Amino acid sequence: MLLLTALGDLAQIRAAADELDRHDPSPADAVSWFEESPGKFRLEVYVPTKQDAASAQAIVGAAAPELHLKQKRIKAADWVAMSLEGLPAVRAGRFVVAGAHALKNEHGGRTKIWIEASEAFGTGHHGTTWGCLMGLEHYLRAREKLASPAPWGGGRARGRKGQSLTATPRVRPPTLPSPRWGEGSLIVSRCAKAHRHPFTVLDVGAGSGVLAIAAAKCGADALAIEIDRRAAAIAEINARQNKVANRVRVIAGDGARHIAGQHFDLVFANILMRPLIRLAPKLTRAVKPGGALILSGLLRTQAPLVCEAYASRGMILERRIAKEAWMTLVWRKGSKAIGQ
Structure with missing residues:
Protein backbone atom coordinates (compact mmCIF):
# COMPACT_ATOMS: atom_id res chain seq x y z
CA MET A 1 0.00 0.00 0.00
CA LEU A 2 1.27 3.47 -0.92
CA LEU A 3 0.24 6.78 0.61
CA LEU A 4 0.39 9.94 -1.51
CA THR A 5 0.14 13.26 0.31
CA ALA A 6 0.09 16.91 -0.72
CA LEU A 7 -0.42 20.26 0.96
CA GLY A 8 -2.22 23.19 -0.63
CA ASP A 9 -5.06 25.65 -0.34
CA LEU A 10 -8.70 24.60 -0.28
CA ALA A 11 -9.35 25.13 -3.99
CA GLN A 12 -6.32 23.07 -5.04
CA ILE A 13 -7.00 20.19 -2.68
CA ARG A 14 -10.71 20.03 -3.47
CA ALA A 15 -10.03 20.12 -7.22
CA ALA A 16 -7.62 17.19 -6.93
CA ALA A 17 -9.96 15.13 -4.71
CA ASP A 18 -12.95 15.79 -7.00
CA GLU A 19 -10.99 14.73 -10.08
CA LEU A 20 -9.86 11.50 -8.43
CA ASP A 21 -13.45 10.75 -7.48
CA ARG A 22 -14.70 11.35 -11.01
CA HIS A 23 -12.52 8.57 -12.41
CA ASP A 24 -14.30 5.22 -12.57
CA PRO A 25 -12.49 2.99 -11.93
CA SER A 26 -10.23 5.12 -9.80
CA PRO A 27 -6.58 4.23 -9.15
CA ALA A 28 -7.14 5.18 -5.51
CA ASP A 29 -8.56 2.84 -2.88
CA ALA A 30 -9.35 5.82 -0.65
CA VAL A 31 -9.11 9.60 -0.88
CA SER A 32 -9.46 12.03 2.01
CA TRP A 33 -8.63 15.64 2.68
CA PHE A 34 -8.78 17.86 5.75
CA GLU A 35 -7.60 21.18 7.13
CA GLU A 36 -4.23 20.72 8.76
CA SER A 37 -3.78 24.34 9.86
CA PRO A 38 -5.63 27.60 9.15
CA GLY A 39 -5.78 27.98 5.37
CA LYS A 40 -3.61 24.90 4.76
CA PHE A 41 -5.20 21.62 3.64
CA ARG A 42 -3.80 18.09 3.28
CA LEU A 43 -4.74 15.56 0.61
CA GLU A 44 -4.20 11.84 1.32
CA VAL A 45 -4.51 9.25 -1.44
CA TYR A 46 -4.11 5.51 -0.75
CA VAL A 47 -3.16 3.35 -3.74
CA PRO A 48 -2.27 -0.36 -3.91
CA THR A 49 0.56 -0.31 -6.50
CA LYS A 50 3.23 1.94 -8.04
CA GLN A 51 1.31 1.91 -11.31
CA ASP A 52 -1.78 3.20 -9.50
CA ALA A 53 0.39 5.83 -7.81
CA ALA A 54 1.58 7.06 -11.22
CA SER A 55 -2.00 7.23 -12.47
CA ALA A 56 -3.12 9.15 -9.38
CA GLN A 57 -0.21 11.60 -9.76
CA ALA A 58 -1.18 12.23 -13.38
CA ILE A 59 -4.81 12.92 -12.39
CA VAL A 60 -3.81 15.27 -9.57
CA GLY A 61 -1.27 17.00 -11.82
CA ALA A 62 -3.94 17.74 -14.41
CA ALA A 63 -6.46 18.99 -11.83
CA ALA A 64 -4.10 21.01 -9.61
CA PRO A 65 -0.62 21.45 -11.13
CA GLU A 66 0.54 23.45 -8.10
CA LEU A 67 0.31 20.43 -5.80
CA HIS A 68 3.40 18.37 -5.13
CA LEU A 69 2.61 14.77 -4.15
CA LYS A 70 4.90 12.95 -1.74
CA GLN A 71 4.90 9.18 -1.71
CA LYS A 72 5.64 6.63 1.00
CA ARG A 73 4.96 2.94 1.50
CA ILE A 74 2.88 1.85 4.48
CA LYS A 75 2.29 -1.62 5.87
CA ALA A 76 -1.12 -3.18 5.32
CA ALA A 77 -1.40 -3.65 9.11
CA ASP A 78 -1.09 0.10 9.57
CA TRP A 79 -4.38 0.63 7.71
CA VAL A 80 -6.32 -1.41 10.25
CA ALA A 81 -4.41 0.06 13.17
CA MET A 82 -5.19 3.60 12.09
CA SER A 83 -8.86 2.68 11.87
CA LEU A 84 -9.09 0.98 15.25
CA GLU A 85 -6.97 3.23 17.44
CA GLY A 86 -8.41 6.35 18.91
CA LEU A 87 -11.52 6.75 16.76
CA PRO A 88 -13.86 9.04 18.70
CA ALA A 89 -17.58 8.44 19.02
CA VAL A 90 -19.70 10.02 16.30
CA ARG A 91 -22.93 11.77 17.27
CA ALA A 92 -25.69 12.30 14.74
CA GLY A 93 -29.01 13.41 16.18
CA ARG A 94 -30.21 10.79 18.65
CA PHE A 95 -27.51 8.33 17.60
CA VAL A 96 -23.97 7.75 18.80
CA VAL A 97 -21.79 5.40 16.78
CA ALA A 98 -18.52 4.04 18.12
CA GLY A 99 -16.39 1.00 18.79
CA ALA A 100 -16.32 -0.61 22.20
CA HIS A 101 -13.32 1.54 23.17
CA ALA A 102 -15.36 4.74 22.94
CA LEU A 103 -18.92 3.52 23.47
CA LYS A 104 -18.25 2.46 27.05
CA ASN A 105 -17.65 6.12 27.92
CA GLU A 106 -21.00 7.27 26.51
CA HIS A 107 -23.50 7.88 29.29
CA GLY A 108 -26.08 10.14 27.65
CA GLY A 109 -29.53 9.24 26.39
CA ARG A 110 -28.52 8.65 22.78
CA THR A 111 -29.18 5.38 20.97
CA LYS A 112 -25.88 3.51 21.01
CA ILE A 113 -24.67 1.73 17.87
CA TRP A 114 -21.66 -0.51 18.29
CA ILE A 115 -19.58 -0.55 15.11
CA GLU A 116 -15.92 -1.45 15.12
CA ALA A 117 -13.71 -0.10 12.34
CA SER A 118 -13.15 -2.82 9.74
CA GLU A 119 -13.02 -3.50 6.02
CA ALA A 120 -16.71 -2.64 5.78
CA PHE A 121 -17.46 1.05 5.18
CA GLY A 122 -19.60 2.84 7.74
CA THR A 123 -18.31 3.84 11.17
CA GLY A 124 -20.18 7.15 11.11
CA HIS A 125 -17.01 9.22 10.75
CA HIS A 126 -17.45 9.80 7.03
CA SER A 148 -48.62 12.63 19.23
CA PRO A 149 -52.30 12.76 20.26
CA ALA A 150 -54.60 14.79 18.04
CA PRO A 151 -56.16 17.90 19.57
CA TRP A 152 -59.68 16.64 18.97
CA GLY A 153 -61.54 14.01 21.03
CA GLY A 154 -63.02 13.81 24.50
CA GLY A 155 -62.66 16.44 27.19
CA ARG A 156 -63.64 20.09 27.08
CA ALA A 157 -62.99 22.89 24.61
CA ARG A 158 -63.49 26.66 24.73
CA GLY A 159 -65.94 28.65 22.66
CA ARG A 160 -65.22 31.99 21.06
CA LYS A 161 -65.90 33.98 24.23
CA GLY A 162 -64.42 31.51 26.67
CA GLN A 163 -67.59 29.50 27.36
CA SER A 164 -67.08 25.83 28.08
CA LEU A 165 -68.12 23.33 25.41
CA THR A 166 -68.37 19.59 25.99
CA ALA A 167 -67.35 17.30 23.13
CA THR A 168 -69.82 14.49 22.49
CA PRO A 169 -68.95 10.96 21.37
CA ARG A 170 -70.84 11.59 18.10
CA VAL A 171 -68.36 14.23 16.93
CA ARG A 172 -66.21 12.80 14.15
CA PRO A 173 -62.55 13.79 13.89
CA PRO A 174 -61.69 16.12 11.02
CA THR A 175 -60.00 14.85 7.90
CA LEU A 176 -56.34 15.71 8.32
CA PRO A 177 -54.21 17.00 5.43
Whole structure:
Protein backbone atom coordinates (compact mmCIF):
# COMPACT_ATOMS: atom_id res chain seq x y z
CA MET A 1 0.00 0.00 0.00
CA LEU A 2 1.27 3.47 -0.92
CA LEU A 3 0.24 6.78 0.61
CA LEU A 4 0.39 9.94 -1.51
CA THR A 5 0.14 13.26 0.31
CA ALA A 6 0.09 16.91 -0.72
CA LEU A 7 -0.42 20.26 0.96
CA GLY A 8 -2.22 23.19 -0.63
CA ASP A 9 -5.06 25.65 -0.34
CA LEU A 10 -8.70 24.60 -0.28
CA ALA A 11 -9.35 25.13 -3.99
CA GLN A 12 -6.32 23.07 -5.04
CA ILE A 13 -7.00 20.19 -2.68
CA ARG A 14 -10.71 20.03 -3.47
CA ALA A 15 -10.03 20.12 -7.22
CA ALA A 16 -7.62 17.19 -6.93
CA ALA A 17 -9.96 15.13 -4.71
CA ASP A 18 -12.95 15.79 -7.00
CA GLU A 19 -10.99 14.73 -10.08
CA LEU A 20 -9.86 11.50 -8.43
CA ASP A 21 -13.45 10.75 -7.48
CA ARG A 22 -14.70 11.35 -11.01
CA HIS A 23 -12.52 8.57 -12.41
CA ASP A 24 -14.30 5.22 -12.57
CA PRO A 25 -12.49 2.99 -11.93
CA SER A 26 -10.23 5.12 -9.80
CA PRO A 27 -6.58 4.23 -9.15
CA ALA A 28 -7.14 5.18 -5.51
CA ASP A 29 -8.56 2.84 -2.88
CA ALA A 30 -9.35 5.82 -0.65
CA VAL A 31 -9.11 9.60 -0.88
CA SER A 32 -9.46 12.03 2.01
CA TRP A 33 -8.63 15.64 2.68
CA PHE A 34 -8.78 17.86 5.75
CA GLU A 35 -7.60 21.18 7.13
CA GLU A 36 -4.23 20.72 8.76
CA SER A 37 -3.78 24.34 9.86
CA PRO A 38 -5.63 27.60 9.15
CA GLY A 39 -5.78 27.98 5.37
CA LYS A 40 -3.61 24.90 4.76
CA PHE A 41 -5.20 21.62 3.64
CA ARG A 42 -3.80 18.09 3.28
CA LEU A 43 -4.74 15.56 0.61
CA GLU A 44 -4.20 11.84 1.32
CA VAL A 45 -4.51 9.25 -1.44
CA TYR A 46 -4.11 5.51 -0.75
CA VAL A 47 -3.16 3.35 -3.74
CA PRO A 48 -2.27 -0.36 -3.91
CA THR A 49 0.56 -0.31 -6.50
CA LYS A 50 3.23 1.94 -8.04
CA GLN A 51 1.31 1.91 -11.31
CA ASP A 52 -1.78 3.20 -9.50
CA ALA A 53 0.39 5.83 -7.81
CA ALA A 54 1.58 7.06 -11.22
CA SER A 55 -2.00 7.23 -12.47
CA ALA A 56 -3.12 9.15 -9.38
CA GLN A 57 -0.21 11.60 -9.76
CA ALA A 58 -1.18 12.23 -13.38
CA ILE A 59 -4.81 12.92 -12.39
CA VAL A 60 -3.81 15.27 -9.57
CA GLY A 61 -1.27 17.00 -11.82
CA ALA A 62 -3.94 17.74 -14.41
CA ALA A 63 -6.46 18.99 -11.83
CA ALA A 64 -4.10 21.01 -9.61
CA PRO A 65 -0.62 21.45 -11.13
CA GLU A 66 0.54 23.45 -8.10
CA LEU A 67 0.31 20.43 -5.80
CA HIS A 68 3.40 18.37 -5.13
CA LEU A 69 2.61 14.77 -4.15
CA LYS A 70 4.90 12.95 -1.74
CA GLN A 71 4.90 9.18 -1.71
CA LYS A 72 5.64 6.63 1.00
CA ARG A 73 4.96 2.94 1.50
CA ILE A 74 2.88 1.85 4.48
CA LYS A 75 2.29 -1.62 5.87
CA ALA A 76 -1.12 -3.18 5.32
CA ALA A 77 -1.40 -3.65 9.11
CA ASP A 78 -1.09 0.10 9.57
CA TRP A 79 -4.38 0.63 7.71
CA VAL A 80 -6.32 -1.41 10.25
CA ALA A 81 -4.41 0.06 13.17
CA MET A 82 -5.19 3.60 12.09
CA SER A 83 -8.86 2.68 11.87
CA LEU A 84 -9.09 0.98 15.25
CA GLU A 85 -6.97 3.23 17.44
CA GLY A 86 -8.41 6.35 18.91
CA LEU A 87 -11.52 6.75 16.76
CA PRO A 88 -13.86 9.04 18.70
CA ALA A 89 -17.58 8.44 19.02
CA VAL A 90 -19.70 10.02 16.30
CA ARG A 91 -22.93 11.77 17.27
CA ALA A 92 -25.69 12.30 14.74
CA GLY A 93 -29.01 13.41 16.18
CA ARG A 94 -30.21 10.79 18.65
CA PHE A 95 -27.51 8.33 17.60
CA VAL A 96 -23.97 7.75 18.80
CA VAL A 97 -21.79 5.40 16.78
CA ALA A 98 -18.52 4.04 18.12
CA GLY A 99 -16.39 1.00 18.79
CA ALA A 100 -16.32 -0.61 22.20
CA HIS A 101 -13.32 1.54 23.17
CA ALA A 102 -15.36 4.74 22.94
CA LEU A 103 -18.92 3.52 23.47
CA LYS A 104 -18.25 2.46 27.05
CA ASN A 105 -17.65 6.12 27.92
CA GLU A 106 -21.00 7.27 26.51
CA HIS A 107 -23.50 7.88 29.29
CA GLY A 108 -26.08 10.14 27.65
CA GLY A 109 -29.53 9.24 26.39
CA ARG A 110 -28.52 8.65 22.78
CA THR A 111 -29.18 5.38 20.97
CA LYS A 112 -25.88 3.51 21.01
CA ILE A 113 -24.67 1.73 17.87
CA TRP A 114 -21.66 -0.51 18.29
CA ILE A 115 -19.58 -0.55 15.11
CA GLU A 116 -15.92 -1.45 15.12
CA ALA A 117 -13.71 -0.10 12.34
CA SER A 118 -13.15 -2.82 9.74
CA GLU A 119 -13.02 -3.50 6.02
CA ALA A 120 -16.71 -2.64 5.78
CA PHE A 121 -17.46 1.05 5.18
CA GLY A 122 -19.60 2.84 7.74
CA THR A 123 -18.31 3.84 11.17
CA GLY A 124 -20.18 7.15 11.11
CA HIS A 125 -17.01 9.22 10.75
CA HIS A 126 -17.45 9.80 7.03
CA GLY A 127 -19.63 12.73 5.99
CA THR A 128 -21.91 10.50 3.92
CA THR A 129 -22.72 8.09 6.75
CA TRP A 130 -23.27 11.01 9.13
CA GLY A 131 -25.56 12.67 6.58
CA CYS A 132 -27.65 9.51 6.21
CA LEU A 133 -27.99 9.22 9.99
CA MET A 134 -29.17 12.84 10.14
CA GLY A 135 -31.66 12.08 7.37
CA LEU A 136 -32.94 9.19 9.48
CA GLU A 137 -33.13 11.51 12.47
CA HIS A 138 -35.41 13.93 10.58
CA TYR A 139 -37.57 11.03 9.40
CA LEU A 140 -37.98 9.69 12.94
CA ARG A 141 -38.81 13.11 14.36
CA ALA A 142 -41.60 13.37 11.82
CA ARG A 143 -43.01 9.99 12.84
CA GLU A 144 -42.91 10.95 16.50
CA LYS A 145 -44.60 14.28 15.84
CA LEU A 146 -47.35 12.59 13.87
CA ALA A 147 -47.82 9.98 16.61
CA SER A 148 -48.62 12.63 19.23
CA PRO A 149 -52.30 12.76 20.26
CA ALA A 150 -54.60 14.79 18.04
CA PRO A 151 -56.16 17.90 19.57
CA TRP A 152 -59.68 16.64 18.97
CA GLY A 153 -61.54 14.01 21.03
CA GLY A 154 -63.02 13.81 24.50
CA GLY A 155 -62.66 16.44 27.19
CA ARG A 156 -63.64 20.09 27.08
CA ALA A 157 -62.99 22.89 24.61
CA ARG A 158 -63.49 26.66 24.73
CA GLY A 159 -65.94 28.65 22.66
CA ARG A 160 -65.22 31.99 21.06
CA LYS A 161 -65.90 33.98 24.23
CA GLY A 162 -64.42 31.51 26.67
CA GLN A 163 -67.59 29.50 27.36
CA SER A 164 -67.08 25.83 28.08
CA LEU A 165 -68.12 23.33 25.41
CA THR A 166 -68.37 19.59 25.99
CA ALA A 167 -67.35 17.30 23.13
CA THR A 168 -69.82 14.49 22.49
CA PRO A 169 -68.95 10.96 21.37
CA ARG A 170 -70.84 11.59 18.10
CA VAL A 171 -68.36 14.23 16.93
CA ARG A 172 -66.21 12.80 14.15
CA PRO A 173 -62.55 13.79 13.89
CA PRO A 174 -61.69 16.12 11.02
CA THR A 175 -60.00 14.85 7.90
CA LEU A 176 -56.34 15.71 8.32
CA PRO A 177 -54.21 17.00 5.43
CA SER A 178 -51.14 15.11 4.31
CA PRO A 179 -48.71 15.25 7.25
CA ARG A 180 -45.35 16.99 6.72
CA TRP A 181 -41.90 16.90 8.23
CA GLY A 182 -41.85 20.39 9.71
CA GLU A 183 -40.37 23.23 7.65
CA GLY A 184 -40.01 21.97 4.10
CA SER A 185 -39.26 18.47 5.30
CA LEU A 186 -40.36 15.09 4.16
CA ILE A 187 -44.00 14.11 3.88
CA VAL A 188 -44.85 10.85 5.64
CA SER A 189 -47.99 9.16 4.33
CA ARG A 190 -50.50 7.01 6.19
CA CYS A 191 -49.17 8.07 9.56
CA ALA A 192 -51.78 6.17 11.56
CA LYS A 193 -50.79 2.82 10.12
CA ALA A 194 -47.10 3.67 10.25
CA HIS A 195 -47.26 4.05 14.02
CA ARG A 196 -49.29 0.90 14.64
CA HIS A 197 -46.77 -1.25 12.76
CA PRO A 198 -43.00 -1.21 12.25
CA PHE A 199 -41.81 0.74 9.26
CA THR A 200 -39.79 -0.96 6.55
CA VAL A 201 -36.29 0.03 5.42
CA LEU A 202 -34.07 -0.92 2.49
CA ASP A 203 -30.34 -0.19 2.79
CA VAL A 204 -28.50 -0.50 -0.54
CA GLY A 205 -24.72 -0.66 -0.25
CA ALA A 206 -25.05 -1.36 3.44
CA GLY A 207 -21.34 -1.66 4.26
CA SER A 208 -21.07 -2.19 8.02
CA GLY A 209 -24.87 -2.17 8.30
CA VAL A 210 -24.85 0.95 10.46
CA LEU A 211 -27.88 2.57 8.79
CA ALA A 212 -30.02 -0.57 8.86
CA ILE A 213 -29.02 -1.14 12.50
CA ALA A 214 -29.86 2.44 13.47
CA ALA A 215 -33.29 2.13 11.85
CA ALA A 216 -33.90 -1.28 13.46
CA LYS A 217 -33.12 0.13 16.89
CA CYS A 218 -35.95 2.59 16.26
CA GLY A 219 -38.52 -0.03 15.28
CA ALA A 220 -37.82 -0.77 11.61
CA ASP A 221 -37.66 -4.07 9.82
CA ALA A 222 -34.63 -3.60 7.59
CA LEU A 223 -33.25 -5.33 4.51
CA ALA A 224 -29.53 -4.60 4.04
CA ILE A 225 -27.92 -5.36 0.68
CA GLU A 226 -24.15 -5.39 0.26
CA ILE A 227 -22.35 -6.59 -2.88
CA ASP A 228 -19.11 -7.33 -1.03
CA ARG A 229 -19.46 -10.66 0.77
CA ARG A 230 -16.87 -9.86 3.44
CA ALA A 231 -18.63 -6.60 4.25
CA ALA A 232 -22.00 -8.41 4.33
CA ALA A 233 -20.59 -10.89 6.85
CA ILE A 234 -19.39 -7.99 9.00
CA ALA A 235 -22.84 -6.36 8.78
CA GLU A 236 -24.41 -9.58 10.10
CA ILE A 237 -21.97 -9.63 13.01
CA ASN A 238 -22.74 -5.98 13.77
CA ALA A 239 -26.48 -6.67 13.74
CA ARG A 240 -26.00 -9.48 16.26
CA GLN A 241 -23.73 -7.37 18.47
CA ASN A 242 -26.34 -4.61 18.50
CA LYS A 243 -29.11 -7.15 19.33
CA VAL A 244 -31.19 -6.38 16.24
CA ALA A 245 -30.40 -9.49 14.16
CA ASN A 246 -34.10 -10.40 14.25
CA ARG A 247 -34.94 -7.08 12.55
CA VAL A 248 -32.07 -6.81 10.06
CA ARG A 249 -31.78 -9.22 7.13
CA VAL A 250 -28.45 -9.00 5.30
CA ILE A 251 -28.10 -10.15 1.68
CA ALA A 252 -24.72 -10.54 -0.03
CA GLY A 253 -24.95 -9.72 -3.73
CA ASP A 254 -26.77 -7.20 -5.90
CA GLY A 255 -30.09 -8.06 -4.26
CA ALA A 256 -32.19 -7.18 -7.31
CA ARG A 257 -34.31 -10.34 -7.20
CA HIS A 258 -34.89 -9.90 -3.46
CA ILE A 259 -36.42 -6.44 -3.78
CA ALA A 260 -38.36 -6.95 -7.02
CA GLY A 261 -41.96 -6.03 -6.37
CA GLN A 262 -41.26 -4.90 -2.80
CA HIS A 263 -41.88 -1.38 -1.51
CA PHE A 264 -40.35 0.26 1.55
CA ASP A 265 -41.21 3.21 3.76
CA LEU A 266 -37.59 4.36 3.74
CA VAL A 267 -34.74 3.56 1.34
CA PHE A 268 -31.05 4.35 1.87
CA ALA A 269 -28.47 4.27 -0.93
CA ASN A 270 -25.05 5.43 0.27
CA ILE A 271 -22.95 4.40 -2.72
CA LEU A 272 -21.39 6.50 -5.52
CA MET A 273 -22.69 8.99 -8.07
CA ARG A 274 -22.68 6.73 -11.14
CA PRO A 275 -24.42 3.76 -9.47
CA LEU A 276 -26.95 6.16 -7.95
CA ILE A 277 -27.84 7.47 -11.41
CA ARG A 278 -27.87 4.00 -12.95
CA LEU A 279 -30.09 2.60 -10.18
CA ALA A 280 -32.56 5.51 -10.21
CA PRO A 281 -35.39 3.46 -11.83
CA LYS A 282 -35.07 0.58 -9.34
CA LEU A 283 -34.62 2.76 -6.26
CA THR A 284 -37.58 4.99 -7.03
CA ARG A 285 -39.77 1.92 -7.65
CA ALA A 286 -38.73 0.50 -4.28
CA VAL A 287 -40.09 3.51 -2.35
CA LYS A 288 -43.71 3.45 -1.25
CA PRO A 289 -45.87 6.39 -2.36
CA GLY A 290 -45.20 9.12 0.19
CA GLY A 291 -42.08 7.31 1.37
CA ALA A 292 -38.55 8.57 1.85
CA LEU A 293 -35.37 8.07 -0.17
CA ILE A 294 -32.00 9.11 1.29
CA LEU A 295 -29.10 9.22 -1.17
CA SER A 296 -25.44 9.81 -0.36
CA GLY A 297 -21.92 8.86 -1.36
CA LEU A 298 -21.61 11.90 -3.59
CA LEU A 299 -19.68 15.13 -3.55
CA ARG A 300 -21.42 18.49 -3.48
CA THR A 301 -20.33 19.06 -7.05
CA GLN A 302 -22.03 15.82 -8.13
CA ALA A 303 -25.38 16.57 -6.53
CA PRO A 304 -26.92 18.37 -9.56
CA LEU A 305 -26.49 15.30 -11.82
CA VAL A 306 -28.07 13.01 -9.22
CA CYS A 307 -30.89 15.48 -8.64
CA GLU A 308 -31.67 15.51 -12.35
CA ALA A 309 -31.87 11.71 -12.48
CA TYR A 310 -34.36 11.49 -9.60
CA ALA A 311 -36.42 14.63 -10.18
CA SER A 312 -37.17 13.38 -13.70
CA ARG A 313 -38.80 10.33 -12.11
CA GLY A 314 -41.24 12.28 -10.00
CA MET A 315 -39.18 12.35 -6.80
CA ILE A 316 -39.35 15.55 -4.77
CA LEU A 317 -36.18 16.86 -3.15
CA GLU A 318 -36.97 17.87 0.43
CA ARG A 319 -33.65 18.36 2.15
CA ARG A 320 -29.92 18.70 1.50
CA ILE A 321 -27.49 17.71 4.25
CA ALA A 322 -23.91 18.82 3.65
CA LYS A 323 -20.78 17.93 5.57
CA GLU A 324 -17.33 18.91 4.36
CA ALA A 325 -17.18 18.04 0.64
CA TRP A 326 -20.05 15.55 0.86
CA MET A 327 -23.77 15.85 0.20
CA THR A 328 -26.75 13.79 1.32
CA LEU A 329 -30.07 14.22 -0.50
CA VAL A 330 -33.43 13.47 1.11
CA TRP A 331 -36.35 12.83 -1.23
CA ARG A 332 -39.99 11.93 -0.95
CA LYS A 333 -42.07 10.06 -3.44
CA GLY A 334 -45.32 11.59 -4.56
CA SER A 335 -48.42 9.47 -4.96
CA LYS A 336 -48.07 9.56 -8.75
CA ALA A 337 -44.35 9.28 -9.41
CA ILE A 338 -43.32 9.01 -13.07
CA GLY A 339 -42.75 5.49 -14.35
CA GLN A 340 -44.49 3.78 -11.44
